[in-house]
Amino acid sequence: MDNKLLPWRVKGSRHIHRDRWISVRADDCVTANGIDVSPFYVLEYPDVVLVLAITTGNQVVLVRQYRHGLGAVTTELPGGIIDASDPDPIAAAARELVEETGYVSDDLRVVGRLSAGAASRTNLFHVVLALNVKPEAAPKPDPTEAIDVELVDCAKAVRMGQAGELIQAHDVAALLLGLSAAGKLNLAMI
Known part of the structure; x- marks a missing residue:
């Protein structure tokens, strides 16, 4: 293996900030080629699930909510912290799924894992496909969330991703992984 692809050696590490949402760590590192990288900031977030929920009528369940980091209302897949x-x-x-949308499914499976940002973030997004979802209860979002639920057909969901209406990269990737796993999108290379 080429020396340049080896992991960095961590000489020291300290937490700069910790709370229930994020931990910021400063690592003092040395690359495999001996280059000092200090500090290198690592964002420690919990793992997250993204749910591609599809109804028996082939509609995708989406949520709309305000996202303060972007300062905008976004359309996205249901999901949250594990x-x-x-x-x-x-x-x-x-x-x-039930908290944010009121929908339930008895057919859920993990269809992929995505890095939130491998360069500096520790968490993964677990993509879960939920088939034959149906409304069962009123949504009960967290007190800090105000969520609208939207149903769109599978093709429209893909077009929304292409048009930038699903603005978060992980939502677009999860949509494509989930639709492919559900047999509703052929990503095979020809």
């Missing part, structure tokens, strides 16, 4: 009480991403996806 809580410590969630035994796995499937349980977290089922919980987030």
